[in-house]
Amino acid sequence: MSRIAYFGPQGTFTEQAARRLAADDELFPVETISAALTAVRKGEAAGACVPVENSVEGAVTATLDGLAEDAPLVAVAEELLAVHFSVLTRDDVDTVRTVASHPHALAQVRQWLAANLPQARTVVASSTAAAAVAVQRGEYDAAVAAPVAVEHYPLRVLATGVADVPDARTRFLLLRPPGTLPGPTGHDRTSIVAAAANRTGALAELLTELAFRGINLTRLDARPIKGNFGLYRFFIDFEGHVIEPRIGDALAALRRRCNNVRFLGSHPRADGVAATIEQGAANQDFVNAADWVAAVRRGELA
Amino acid sequence: MSRIAYFGPQGTFTEQAARRLAADDELFPVETISAALTAVRKGEAAGACVPVENSVEGAVTATLDGLAEDAPLVAVAEELLAVHFSVLTRDDVDTVRTVASHPHALAQVRQWLAANLPQARTVVASSTAAAAVAVQRGEYDAAVAAPVAVEHYPLRVLATGVADVPDARTRFLLLRPPGTLPGPTGHDRTSIVAAAANRTGALAELLTELAFRGINLTRLDARPIKGNFGLYRFFIDFEGHVIEPRIGDALAALRRRCNNVRFLGSHPRADGVAATIEQGAANQDFVNAADWVAAVRRGELA
Numbered sequence: 001m002s003r004i005a006y007f008g009p010q011g012t013f014t015e016q017a018a019r020r021l022a023a024d025d026e027l028f029p030v031e032t033i034s035a036a037l038t039a040v041r042k043g044e045a046a047g048a049c050v051p052v053e054n055s056v057e058g059a060v061t062a063t064l065d066g067l068a069e070d071a072p073l074v075a076v077a078e079e080l081l082a083v084h085f086s087v088l089t090r091d092d093v094d095t096v097r098t099v100a101s102h103p104h105a106l107a108q109v110r111q112w113l114a115a116n117l118p119q120a121r122t123v124v125a126s127s128t129a130a131a132a133v134a135v136q137r138g139e140y141d142a143a144v145a146a147p148v149a150v151e152h153y154p155l156r157v158l159a160t161g162v163a164d165v166p167d168a169r170t171r172f173l174l175l176r177p178p179g180t181l182p183g184p185t186g187h188d189r190t191s192i193v194a195a196a197a198n199r200t201g202a203l204a205e206l207l208t209e210l211a212f213r214g215i216n217l218t219r220l221d222a223r224p225i226k227g228n229f230g231l232y233r234f235f236i237d238f239e240g241h242v243i244e245p246r247i248g249d250a251l252a253a254l255r256r257r258c259n260n261v262r263f264l265g266s267h268p269r270a271d272g273v274a275a276t277i278e279q280g281a282a283n284q285d286f287v288n289a290a291d292w293v294a295a296v297r298r299g300e301l302a
Numbered sequence: 303m304s305r306i307a308y309f310g311p312q313g314t315f316t317e318q319a320a321r322r323l324a325a326d327d328e329l330f331p332v333e334t335i336s337a338a339l340t341a342v343r344k345g346e347a348a349g350a351c352v353p354v355e356n357s358v359e360g361a362v363t364a365t366l367d368g369l370a371e372d373a374p375l376v377a378v379a380e381e382l383l384a385v386h387f388s389v390l391t392r393d394d395v396d397t398v399r400t401v402a403s404h405p406h407a408l409a410q411v412r413q414w415l416a417a418n419l420p421q422a423r424t425v426v427a428s429s430t431a432a433a434a435v436a437v438q439r440g441e442y443d444a445a446v447a448a449p450v451a452v453e454h455y456p457l458r459v460l461a462t463g464v465a466d467v468p469d470a471r472t473r474f475l476l477l478r479p480p481g482t483l484p485g486p487t488g489h490d491r492t493s494i495v496a497a498a499a500n501r502t503g504a505l506a507e508l509l510t511e512l513a514f515r516g517i518n519l520t521r522l523d524a525r526p527i528k529g530n531f532g533l534y535r536f537f538i539d540f541e542g543h544v545i546e547p548r549i550g551d552a553l554a555a556l557r558r559r560c561n562n563v564r565f566l567g568s569h570p571r572a573d574g575v576a577a578t579i580e581q582g583a584a585n586q587d588f589v590n591a592a593d594w595v596a597a598v599r600r601g602e603l604a
Contacts, residue, residue: 053531055526055531056363057363058360058361058363058523058525059360061358061359061360080531102405103404103405103426103428122428124405124426124427124428125426126405126424126426165528167528169531171531199518200513200516200517200518200519200578200580201509201510201512201513201514201516203509203519203522204506204509204510204512204513205513207503207505207506207509208503208506208510210503210506211502211503211506211507212503214502214503215502216501216502217502217505219524220505220522220524221360221523221524222521222522222523223360224357226467226469229355229357229382229471229473229573271531276501276502278502
């Protein structure tokens with residue numbers, strides 16, 4: 001059993017993801033995403049569980065920026081959670097007059113609150129779990145929280161599966177120091193971050209290296225470097241595993257093109273979607289082509 | 303004088319941006335970004351001022367998603383504000399024991415608070431302006447707020463220019479219904495949103511259309527459509543004005559490639575950076591080339 005840091009506090013969606021990603025490990029919450037990454041870099045944790053993107057709110061910039069700088073970390077697994085909240089209250093509450101939660105959570109249940117608790121005033125809290133604690137203490141009548149919150153804060157469950165956008169999802173990563181990679185499965189995701197040259201067409205060229213090898217992108221985020229809008233780095237996720245010949249070939253091309261490419265991991269996709277393989281771009285095609293060149297060099301084929 | 307809606311409440315950075323972008327107009331705050339866009343679409347406001355990206359927090363997803371759907375709106379101007387906070391308190395406060403603000407603002411001044419108000423506990427508020435109101439009411443000792451807040455909530459200014467990341471910037475847009483465009487200046491930005499086909503290489507092709515015409519990207523955001531991770535649309539900003547031949551040529555090519563391209567505006571860049579023009583990709587080159595083809599068709603040149 002090893003110790004895994006997660007972005008806390010206890011009782012949030014990140015803890016829920018960490019329980020699935022590291023079921024047999026000892027989990028401990030830390031205050032910020034940055035602190036979770038630091039715990040792994042300093043050897044205080046064997047891994048860290050943090051959110052990386054939400055389908056409504058977008059990329060989690062603290063995770064992306066934290067992966068691009070300091071000592072490298074790699075994602076070895078991911079988890080996808082539906083952002084469906086539970087509404088929690090106390091047994092002694094008859095009419096809910098105040099509902100507390102993190103502003104992002106309140107924004108995602110606005111319509112539900114208007115329809116189901118129209119008399120309730122919303123109050124912001126520093127996290128969904130902090131809202132549950134405040135309800136326990138009697139400060140507010142109800143909290144909008146992650147389902148896992150009731151395991152830490154025994155409250156009455158007023159509603160479950162609450163979400164204005166029913167398809168809203170958050171993706172979480174389990175990060176470790178570089179080491180043994182998870183094996184390829186045919187439904188993997190590889191992630192990199194690259195600082196492309198600051199000139200016209202630089203990003204188009206990077207993406208064309210992937211497209212020409214028939215590699216399907218799954219996500220692209222441009223983030224300003226050092227917090228200003230002058231220079232960008234690109235976080236690119238695509239189908240496939242670095243162990244595959246077609247992916248290794250693409251990564252080598254990106255490495256030639258960019259001063260600064262960092263590998264952020266290859267691991268199975270949580271949604272299990274298999275990689276699209278274009279005509280002439282299968283691993284065997286790459287192997288056969290390399291074999292043919294080798295044979296040409298030996299003078300055996302032409 | 304016309305009425306301009308801005309994402310409120312009063313006393314935030316968005317009001318500060320609105321005052322610069324629509325100095326002669328009547329400004330009124332609305333509760334959400336979506337409400338600001340709706341006010342323009344319904345004709346209740348002549349324009350709307352909303353944030354579109356922050357260099358630390360990333361894209362403002364409510365603005366992007368709101369521009370891609372419903373009736374078209376176009377950006378006619380932008381403003382860039384340094385995210386430098388003021389710390390406000392009351393005259394009767396000797397020692398600051400509580401500091402309130404929006405969670406994003408607290409995250410951006412964490413180091414400053416640790417160094418300058420180490421004894422103070424942080425408390426979350428629904429906005430930086432709500433924090434100032436709570437300090438006025440005596441609920442907390444200090445608020446981290448936008449500089450403009452003191453004009454609405456007379457408080458003592460304890461510190462100005464507070465920011466852990468000194469280069470942090472937010473960009474704001476002034477949006478109007480489609481109509482007369484601002485004239486080209488040589489330092490313009492054009493914005494579009496396009497839903498590329500969901501197949502390998504689709505985004506690389508879009509960007510190559512721009513790159514081959516020597517057009518420099520300034521921003522790219524991929525956003526899932528309808529809040530799920532299956533299908534994406536791309537928000538692309540690039541240098542130039544739609545009135546320019548080179549930009550019109552590129553937009554026509556993107557229109558051919560995508561089922562769904564929406565023009566989101568051409569307007570001067572707030573930072574005044576002039577467009578990069580590549581060899582053979584100036585407007586005169588496009589005009590000369592079209593003239594030559596016309597002459598060939600008339601049988602005058604070959």
